[in-house]
Amino acid sequence: MSGRSARQLRDALLLAASVVVLGGVLALRRSDAPASGASPAPPAASAPAEPSPLPRGGEIERAALVEHEAQHDAQAGCDFADHGFGVYERWHPLPLGRLLVPPARAIRADGGYDLLVHFHGAEPVRKQLAPRDLGLVIAGVDLGTRSSEYARALEGGGWDALLQAIDREVASAAGVAGARARRLALSSWSAGSGAIGRIIERGSSHVDALILLDSLYGAYMPGQTSLVPGQLAPYVALAGAAARGAPLFYLTHTETPTRGYASTSEVATFLLDEIGASPIAVTASGDGAPSGGADEAGDALRLTRMYDGGSLYVRGYAGAGPGGHCAQLRLLPAILAEHVLPAFGR
Numbered sequence: 001m002s003g004r005s006a007r008q009l010r011d012a013l014l015l016a017a018s019v020v021v022l023g024g025v026l027a028l029r030r031s032d033a034p035a036s037g038a039s040p041a042p043p044a045a046s047a048p049a050e051p052s053p054l055p056r057g058g059e060i061e062r063a064a065l066v067e068h069e070a071q072h073d074a075q076a077g078c079d080f081a082d083h084g085f086g087v088y089e090r091w092h093p094l095p096l097g098r099l100l101v102p103p104a105r106a107i108r109a110d111g112g113y114d115l116l117v118h119f120h121g122a123e124p125v126r127k128q129l130a131p132r133d134l135g136l137v138i139a140g141v142d143l144g145t146r147s148s149e150y151a152r153a154l155e156g157g158g159w160d161a162l163l164q165a166i167d168r169e170v171a172s173a174a175g176v177a178g179a180r181a182r183r184l185a186l187s188s189w190s191a192g193s194g195a196i197g198r199i200i201e202r203g204s205s206h207v208d209a210l211i212l213l214d215s216l217y218g219a220y221m222p223g224q225t226s227l228v229p230g231q232l233a234p235y236v237a238l239a240g241a242a243a244r245g246a247p248l249f250y251l252t253h254t255e256t257p258t259r260g261y262a263s264t265s266e267v268a269t270f271l272l273d274e275i276g277a278s279p280i281a282v283t284a285s286g287d288g289a290p291s292g293g294a295d296e297a298g299d300a301l302r303l304t305r306m307y308d309g310g311s312l313y314v315r316g317y318a319g320a321g322p323g324g325h326c327a328q329l330r331l332l333p334a335i336l337a338e339h340v341l342p343a344f345g346r
Contacts, residue, residue, distance in 0.1 A: 078121075078124060078326035078329065080123075080124045080127040080128060080329075080330075081127065082127050083127065083130075083131040084130065084131060085100070085126070085130045085131075086130040086131040086132065086133055087102055087103050087130075087133045088100040088101065088102060088130045088138075089101075091126070091140075092169050092173060094139065094162065094165050094166065094169065095161070095162070095165050096141060096143075096153060096158065096161070096162050096165070097122065097139055097140055097141035097142070097162070098122065098139070098140055098141075099137065099138070099139050099140075099166060099169050099170075100126065100129075100130060100137065100138040100139075100140075101137055101169065101170055101173040101174060102133070102135055102136065102137060103174075104174045104175060104176065106135040106136075106137075107170065107174045107176050107179065108182070109176075110178070111171065111176045111177065111178040111179040111180055112179075112180060112181075112182035113137050113170060113179060113180075113181060113182060114135065114136050114137065114181070114182060114183045114185075114344055114346070115136065115137045115138075115139065115166065115181040115182075115183065115184050115185070116129075116136045116137070116138050116139070116185045116186075116187060116336070116340075117139040117141065117162075117166075117184070117185070117186055117187070118138065118139070118140050118141070118186075118187045118188065118189075118192070118332075119141045119143075119150055119186075119187070119188040119189075119192030119193070119194075119195040119196065120141075120142060120143075120150070120188055120189050120190050120191050120192030120215075121140075121142070121189045121190070121192070121329055122140025122141065122142050123140070124329045125138070125140055125187075125329065125332060126138070126140060128329070128330070128332060128333050129332070129333060129336070132333060132337075134333075134336060134337065134341065135346070136185075136336070137166065137170055137181070139162070139166055141153075141162075141192070141195065143195075144191070145191055146191055146194070147191045147192075147193060147194030147197075147217075148194060149191070149194065150191060150192055150193075150194030150195035150198075151194040151195065151197060151198050153195065154194075154195045154198035154199060155198065158198075159195075159198065159199050159202065163181065166181070167179050167180050167181070183208045183209075183344045184206065184207055184208050184209075185207075185208060185209035185210075185211065185336070185340050185344075186199065186207055186209070186210050186211070187210075187211035187212070187213065187332060188211075188212055188213065188215045189213040189214065189215055189328060189329050190213075190214065190215055190325065191215075192215060193212060193215040193216050193217070196210070196212065196215070197234075200234045200235070200238065201234055206247075207247060208247050208248070208343065208344065209247060209248040209249075209250070209339075209340045209343060209344075210238060210247065210248065210249045210250070211250045211332065211335055211340070212250070212251050212252070213252050213328040213329060213331060213332065214252055214253055214254050214256070214264050214324075214325055214328040215264070216232075216235065216251065216253075216264055216267050216268075217258065217261055217262060217263065217264060217267060218231060218232060218261065218262035218266065218267045218270065219231055219261055219262065220260070220261060220262060225262075227262050227266070227267070227270055232267065232270065232271065232274075235271060236271060236274045236275065239251075239271045239272075239274070239275050239312055240274075240275045242309075242310055242311040242312035243275055243277060243309040243310045243311075243312040244310050245310040245311055246310075246311060247311065247343075248311040248312075248313075248339060248340060248343045249311065249312050249313070250313045250315075250335050250339060250340075251268055251271070251312075251313070251314045251315070252264075252314075252315045252316070252317065252328055252331060253265045253267070253268045253314075253315075253316050253317070254300075254316075254317050254318075254319040254320060254324045254325055254328065255304075255316075255317075255318060255319065255320040255324070256319065256320050256321060256324060256325050257320070265316060268314055268316065271314075272307060272314060277307055277309055277312075278307070279305040279306055279307040279314060279316070280305065280306060280307070281304065281305050282303045282304055282305055282306055299318055299319070300317065300318065300319035300323050300324035300327040301317050301318075301319065301324075301327050301328075301330065301331070302317060302318040302319075303315060303316070303317060303318075304316045304317060304318050311343070313339065315331075
């Protein structure tokens with residue numbers, strides 16, 4: 001090969017190498033763009049993320065469920081107007097979560113008080129409940145977007161430690177010695193049911209009211225679309241007891257589809273079947289729904305079916321995406337005012 005040909009070959013190889021290096025740098029910059037401050041492309045509207053599944057029950061369920069991220073408050077339907085703290089001064093920090101303490105008049109002379117502990121969505125709950133002055137001590141616990149994170153936090157003595165911390169904070173804030181929860185309501189939205197599952201599995205405290213807002217999912221048998229037997233036994237027991245007039249159980253669901261595990265709609269049907277109850281279809285918008293929620297969220301809170309029996313209430317809504325999922329939080333104030341507080345004798 002002549003000297004001229006060798007130089008031409010060398011120059012061609014250098015040019016090709018430069019093109020490869022330049023292309024790699026550009027590709028790297030594109031991959032790093034979101035981390036440098038550019039906004040990532042929004043997800044396709046036709047494929048909303050799915051809420052987190054049922055808290056761990058048994059070995060089969062743990063293997064069958066795939067954890068999905070829950071919807072964040074900023075998504076459609078979770079953007080609640082903020083009217084301040086009402087009669088509550090501020091959030092009080094807890095070792096796990098945070099606490100709203102009402103004025104001392106809401107605490108009995110003997111230190112007894114009514115407590116709501118809500119898992120997942122503390123700020124939307126605060127925005128809705130604080131201005132209403134329901135006379136409740138309200139604990140809000142946010143631990144992430146996966147039900148497993150809530151379940152782990154309540155392992156061992158986590159739940160009892162949380163109740164003790166709430167008692168201490170109420171006693172300190174209200175200036176009442178020996179404060180203790182007289183009545184207890186538990187509520188959860190989406191992934192928060194991971195904590196509820198732990199609490200009721202352990203049976204470590206008496207629960208006077210249970211509210212699950214589009215929050216209870218189930219695992220399928222491998223290769224099937226039928227639920228794993230026994231995984232929801234504690235909830236079936238609570239539903240049966242509530243139907244006979246025992247502690248209140250209020251369960252809501254949307255039509256949001258899930259992949260690989262049972263949706264809240266399927267689980268609601270399963271629970272009713274297990275106790276031999278049948279819901280009724282609702283055709284008129286809003287019939288049977290708690291007042292104060294449907295008008296704000298539109299079709300997402302259009303009631304489609306319902307069951308009332310004893311102290312068991314099941315409500316199905318037409319929402320089928322992130323907006324419908326988030327809108328379930330709007331039901332909490334009316335559920336408390338129309339069902340829980342009367343059950344508390346107030």
